[in-house]
Amino acid sequence: MKRKQQKKMHNIKDIRNDFENFKERLKNRNIDINLDNxxxxxxxxxxxxxxxxxxxxxxxxxxxxxxxxxxxxxxELSLKIEExxxxxxxxxxxxxxxxxxxxxxxxxxxxxxQDENSNKEIEKKGEIKEFNFVPKSHYELxxxxxxxxxxxxxxxxxxxxVFVKKELAQLERAIxxxxxxxxxxxxxxxxxxxxxxxxxxxxxxxxQLPKFENDQFEIKLDEGDERKFLIPTAEVILTNIVxxxxxxxxxxxxxxxxxxPCFRKEAxxxxxxxxxxxRQHQFYKVELVSIVENDKCTEELERMSNxxxxxxxxxxxxxxxxxxxxxDMGFSxxxxxxxxxxxxxENKYREISSCSSCGSFQARRMKARYKGQNNxxxxxxxxxxxxxxxGRTMIAIMENYQTEDGSILIPxxxxxxxxxxxxxxxx
RNA sequence: GGAGAGAUGGCUGAGCGGUUGAAAGCAUCGGUCUUGAAAACCGACAAAGGGGCAACUCUUUCCUGGGUUCGAAUCCCAGUCUCUCCGCCA
Numbered sequence: 001m002k003r004k005q006q007k008k009m010h011n012i013k014d015i016r017n018d019f020e021n022f023k024e025r026l027k028n029r030n031i032d033i034n035l036d037n038x039x040x041x042x043x044x045x046x047x048x049x050x051x052x053x054x055x056x057x058x059x060x061x062x063x064x065x066x067x068x069x070x071x072x073x074x075x076e077l078s079l080k081i082e083e084x085x086x087x088x089x090x091x092x093x094x095x096x097x098x099x100x101x102x103x104x105x106x107x108x109x110x111x112x113x114q115d116e117n118s119n120k121e122i123e124k125k126g127e128i129k130e131f132n133f134v135p136k137s138h139y140e141l142x143x144x145x146x147x148x149x150x151x152x153x154x155x156x157x158x159x160x161x162v163f164v165k166k167e168l169a170q171l172e173r174a175i176x177x178x179x180x181x182x183x184x185x186x187x188x189x190x191x192x193x194x195x196x197x198x199x200x201x202x203x204x205x206x207x208q209l210p211k212f213e214n215d216q217f218e219i220k221l222d223e224g225d226e227r228k229f230l231i232p233t234a235e236v237i238l239t240n241i242v243x244x245x246x247x248x249x250x251x252x253x254x255x256x257x258x259x260x261p262c263f264r265k266e267a268x269x270x271x272x273x274x275x276x277x278x279r280q281h282q283f284y285k286v287e288l289v290s291i292v293e294n295d296k297c298t299e300e301l302e303r304m305s306n307x308x309x310x311x312x313x314x315x316x317x318x319x320x321x322x323x324x325x326x327x328d329m330g331f332s333x334x335x336x337x338x339x340x341x342x343x344x345x346e347n348k349y350r351e352i353s354s355c356s357s358c359g360s361f362q363a364r365r366m367k368a369r370y371k372g373q374n375n376x377x378x379x380x381x382x383x384x385x386x387x388x389x390x391g392r393t394m395i396a397i398m399e400n401y402q403t404e405d406g407s408i409l410i411p412x413x414x415x416x417x418x419x420x421x422x423x424x425x426x427x
Numbered sequence: 428g429g430a431g432a433g434a435u436g437g438c439u440g441a442g443c444g445g446u447u448g449a450a451a452g453c454a455u456c457g458g459u460c461u462u463g464a465a466a467a468c469c470g471a472c473a474a475a476g477g478g479g480c481a482a483c484u485c486u487u488u489c490c491u492g493g494g495u496u497c498g499a500a501u502c503c504c505a506g507u508c509u510c511u512c513c514g515c516c517a
Contacts, residue, residue: 049477053486060486063498066445071497078497226507246437248454371437371455377474 010099012042025105028112028326033101041095048088055081100204101211103331104361107298110335113325119338120325125309126318128342133404137345138395139276142168144406145426148277159274160266160281164394167424171397171410172284174417176259176390179286179311183387187307189257189288194237196260200227202240205366207332207358208232217263217281230263234287235384239362242291246377247370253300254291257387259284277391278350284390288355290383293370297334297357297381305337305355308387312352314413317396318342320349334359339388341396352392355385 015022016039023035059077062070111120142148147168153161164172183189197219203209208216208229217230231237238256262285266272273279288307292300305321312319324336333356340349360379363369372378401409407425410418 046477049486053477056486059497063445063496066497068497074497248437377437 010102012038012095012099015039016042022105026102029103029106029329030114030327031103033098035098035102038095038098041091041098045088045091045095048084048091052081052084052088055084097210100365103329104334104358106326106329106333107335107357107359110329111323111325114327115325116328118325119322119328121320121322122337123309123321124318125320126312126316126342128318129344129400131344135344135399135402136406137276138398140345141398141402141406141408142277145408145424147424150277158281160279162277162280166427167418167421168394168398170418170421171408171414171424172390172394174414175393175397176284176286177417178314178414179387179390179393180257180259182311182314183257183286183288183307187255187288187310189255189307192238192256192258194234194258194260196231196237196263197228198231198236198240200229202243203229203236205240205243205368206236206362207330207365208236211331214267215265217265231260232264233262233285233384233386234258234260235289238287238289239291239382239384240366242363242368242380243366245368247291247368247380249293249370249372252291252293252370252380253296254289256289257286259286259390277395280391283392286387286390288383288385288387291368292381292383293372294360294363294378294381297359297383300381300383301335301337301355301357304383304385304387305339305353308339308353308355308385311388311393312339312341315393315397315411317393317400319352330354330356332356332358332361334361337385341392342400343396344399344402350392350396351389352396353386353388356383358382358384 010022015035019035019039026035055077059074059081062074062077111118113119136144139148139150145166145168147165149163149165150161152163180191184191200209203216216232219228219230221228237260238258241256242254261282263282266279266281269279277283288304290300290304309319309321319339319341322338322340324333324338329336336354336356338351339353339355341352342348343350359381362382363379368380368382369377370380397411397414398408401411403409403423405425407423409423410421415422
């Protein structure tokens with residue numbers, strides 16, 4: 001039988017064999033990489049490999065012959081090989097840099113488009129409440145309640161951080177617990193409490209490196225010389241649990257959930273959402289990750305996004321689900337659903353979850369495989385999604401459940417998590 | 428922080444400086460047998476990369492990076508990780 005060829009990142013062979021097709025499929029992704037010279041680099045690279053291997057073969061036969069008279073010759077060969085090898089590795093690295101900066105290829109049913117204007121709404125649910133007063137923003141509410149303190153955060157830490165206090169802090173915790181309980185009890189996810197720090201290799205696996213280093217917080221540990229980063233999302237650490245592994249088929253699917261802080265520099269979003277806690281350097285998120293057989297990605301994406309919307313249904317928050325177009329998707333995704341929740345103060349929907357199938361893109365970077373039919377080693381499929389962003393869920397609850405006097409009602413499903421309280425008000 | 432032990436294929440685990448890409452076992456796959464299964468027996472079974480339409484063939488890889496040597500899984504140096512013991516502290 002045919003052996004499946006192993007790939008890493010994008011496979012140069014595939015690109016070589018069908019360059020036009022490859023370019024075509026990527027052209028809608030808004031990439032700024034010059035693909036044209038990769039073929040000539042590849043050709044030169046292979047020439048060097050051939051040259052090197054010719055000398056290696058010669059050297060090998062000398063050492064096998066144990067013919068002392070040829071030993072001098074062998075030394076010379078070593079020098080030549082070393083020389084060629086140096087150049088070849090340099091070239092190979094250049095090619096790998098390019099390859100590892102090329103995003104995933106969109107699935108064929110993903111709408112084509114440049115930016116968010118081409119995203120397609122596919123579902124809208126929940127009733128948008130009519131207020132008989134002007135609804136306040138979450139930061140106005142939080143300020144009035146004296147439970148969201150941005151100034152204090154600025155004093156201790158800097159901008160884009162917040163102190164959440166008193167009942168609101170309790171609410172944040174309740175939201176997180178409710179989500180985890182739902183996903184573990186109803187949706188078949190296993191709870192994990194992972195490290196919040198990842199190695200550079202781990203970050204590469206899910207696609208945060210090398211391209212998006214600017215958005216990551218690097219931290220310094222004394223030990224070792226491997227670079228380490230605060231996770232921008234639990235996706236990084238949860239997906240990489242299968243890194244460098246060959247799984248048995250019956251170990252799949254793996255479904256895990258974790259509630260973790262996430263750390264992002266938010267570089268390039270300077271003027272955006274500067275007020276309130278929509279966009280922070282640090283925020284809590286409940287993350288869902290699925291590792292599946294690579295032909296099960298599509299159905300798993302539906303399952304995952306349904307797990308996410310289940311939370312919004314339970315909280316009775318109005319939302320809509322959209323498919324991101326080719327130009328708006330993240331680097332590693334082949335298809336993405338964004339779920340957006342209604343925010344009365346902004347009079348529009350705002351992202352509260354993003355669920356992506358990455359196909360085998362991350363698996364190739366992580367070298368995560370499983371044994372398929374006839375022992376063939378297949379790359380796993382990976383998916384990740386927020387289930388949901390905790391801070392933004394709190395915002396949505398505050399704004400949608402506010403009353404005229406600035407109090408916030410507690411959604412029914414959260415009441416067991418907030419004993420003795422059915423609303424949050426100034427005390 | 429101090430003292431040791433170790434890192435080899437999907438897993439367990441041998442390995443003398445020169446047919447060792449690597450024994451053996453397990454797992455897996457194919458076959459014989461069986462009504463079917465199990466057992467037993469026979470066979471196959473690492474990856475990446477290059478060349479070739481193909482049969483096939485070549486190179487590299489025994490934690491990582493250097494070094495010694497005509498030749499390194501095997502010797503030397505540095506690093507990483509894991510385990511055990513002692514101390515210390517959440």
